[in-house]
Amino acid sequence: MIDNFKRQIDYLRISVTDRCNFRCVYCMPPEGVKFTPHWEILSLEEISRVVDAASDIGITKVRITGGEPLVRKNILDLFQYISANPLIDDISLTTNGVLFADMAENLKKSGLNRVNFSLDSLNPDNFRDITRVGNFHDVWRGINKALELNLHPVKFNVVAVRGVNDQEFGDFARLTKELPLHIRFIELMPIGECNPWAEGNFVAAAEIMQRLQEEFGTLETEMKVTGSGPAKYYRLPGAKGTIGVITAMSNHFCNSCNRLRLTANGQLRPCLYGNQEFDLKTPLRSGASREELADLIAKAIRHKPSQHHMEEGWTDRRVMSQIGG
Numbered sequence: 001m002i003d004n005f006k007r008q009i010d011y012l013r014i015s016v017t018d019r020c021n022f023r024c025v026y027c028m029p030p031e032g033v034k035f036t037p038h039w040e041i042l043s044l045e046e047i048s049r050v051v052d053a054a055s056d057i058g059i060t061k062v063r064i065t066g067g068e069p070l071v072r073k074n075i076l077d078l079f080q081y082i083s084a085n086p087l088i089d090d091i092s093l094t095t096n097g098v099l100f101a102d103m104a105e106n107l108k109k110s111g112l113n114r115v116n117f118s119l120d121s122l123n124p125d126n127f128r129d130i131t132r133v134g135n136f137h138d139v140w141r142g143i144n145k146a147l148e149l150n151l152h153p154v155k156f157n158v159v160a161v162r163g164v165n166d167q168e169f170g171d172f173a174r175l176t177k178e179l180p181l182h183i184r185f186i187e188l189m190p191i192g193e194c195n196p197w198a199e200g201n202f203v204a205a206a207e208i209m210q211r212l213q214e215e216f217g218t219l220e221t222e223m224k225v226t227g228s229g230p231a232k233y234y235r236l237p238g239a240k241g242t243i244g245v246i247t248a249m250s251n252h253f254c255n256s257c258n259r260l261r262l263t264a265n266g267q268l269r270p271c272l273y274g275n276q277e278f279d280l281k282t283p284l285r286s287g288a289s290r291e292e293l294a295d296l297i298a299k300a301i302r303h304k305p306s307q308h309h310m311e312e313g314w315t316d317r318r319v320m321s322q323i324g325g
């Protein structure tokens with residue numbers, strides 16, 4: 001469906017849980033956040049009904065995210081259900097990767113097409129510090145499994161944080177020479193836990209690119225990485241993989257925004273950074289038909305704002321894992 005600003009909305013990001021087995025410093029406080037009670041979280045069957053209705057009005061790409069999506073019980077059932085819908089042609093996953101290796105084959109069999117791993121450091125000690133609990137080697141095993149199973153393109157999300165991982169930009173870039181990995185550096189957004197310190201630790205994509213060019217020379221612009229997101233891609237000469245930047249702050253990509261979000265508690269969010277949400281849980285639980293759900297989704301699309309105003313500050317107290325990153 002086309003929205004009021006002539007953008008084609010064909011991408012639904014679904015947060016299947018607000019729970020997570022990591023506590024990344026920019027995303028969650030050490031003690032975690034208060035999780036939504038079980039009964040307020042959409043069941044997998046309810047999520048499936050939303051996907052069916054959304055597919056009727058032009059959603060063709062679905063990303064499963066969270067919280068950490070792989071901690072959700074019976075998550076394979078959701079992949080199986082969505083992949084049986086012939087209108088959906090791309091099912092992807094955003095994960096911290098720690099549980100991925102052991103689930104990878106079943107995820108692929110259940111319909112997963114490709115996977116984005118969040119990995120902010122290649123140094124196991126630094127990785128532990130950033131995630132507070134994560135074991136780098138478990139994630140690396142998951143990444144190798146994704147490559148082995150051809151879950152291409154395999155992408156990394158690296159949130160750039162000054163003094164935390166900016167000394168590793170070159171190491172990430174070097175990885176792309178030998179491995180078909182697509183490393184995306186993400187500008188830190190002043191959301192949730194990182195809100196108070198985001199400004200001082202922010203690294204703009206332009207600085208990242210400049211530092212990479214100083215180290216590696218001019219990077220070639222790359223056009224062809226499969227995906228629905230806003231990353232811009234480059235390649236080191238002869239490299240198997242690519243390097244991307246997601247300029248969420250310095251050069252927002254709202255004019256080509258193509259997405260809607262479904263939060264774990266059944267709210268449809270036209271914009272990551274907006275305050276507006278459309279309740280789908282109540283209609284889902286009071287017998288709304290597929291057509292009625294599709295009408296509600298179309299209404300949310302009509303309310304998509306033209307762009308975000310993140311630079312004016314974040315008033316929502318929730319963190320990324322609660323909204324659905």
Ligand SMILES: Nc1nc2c(ncn2[C@@H]2O[C@H](COP(=O)(O)OP(=O)(O)OP(=O)(O)O)[C@@H](O)[C@H]2O)c(=O)[nH]1
Binds near residue numbers: 116155272
């Ligand atoms: N401003 C903004 N940033 C977003 C939005 N969606 C994702 N991001 C940022 O982009 C990062 C990468 O998102 P992913 O979940 O890997 O998905 P993607 O890049 O959309 O996916 P593909 O390009 O299809 O692989 C997230 O961690 C966010 O920081 C959005 O709607 N608005």
Ligand SMILES: C[S@@+](CC[C@H](N)C(=O)[O-])C[C@H]1O[C@@H](n2cnc3c(N)ncnc32)[C@H](O)[C@@H]1O
Binds near residue numbers: 159
């Ligand atoms: C919220 S997580 C959910 C999925 C999964 N747990 C993971 O980490 O991939 C999705 C993405 O949001 C990113 N993220 C979280 N907080 C962020 C922030 N304040 N600024 C930029 N990206 C952020 C994470 O790095 C991750 O790539």
Ligand code: SF4
Binds near residue numbers: 068320325
């Ligand atoms: S970024 Fe992902 S893995 Fe890290 S705490 Fe947030 S939800 Fe968990």
Ligand code: SF4
Binds near residue numbers: 257258271
């Ligand atoms: S901030 Fe809102 S309008 Fe901009 S790209 Fe993200 S979801 Fe789309």
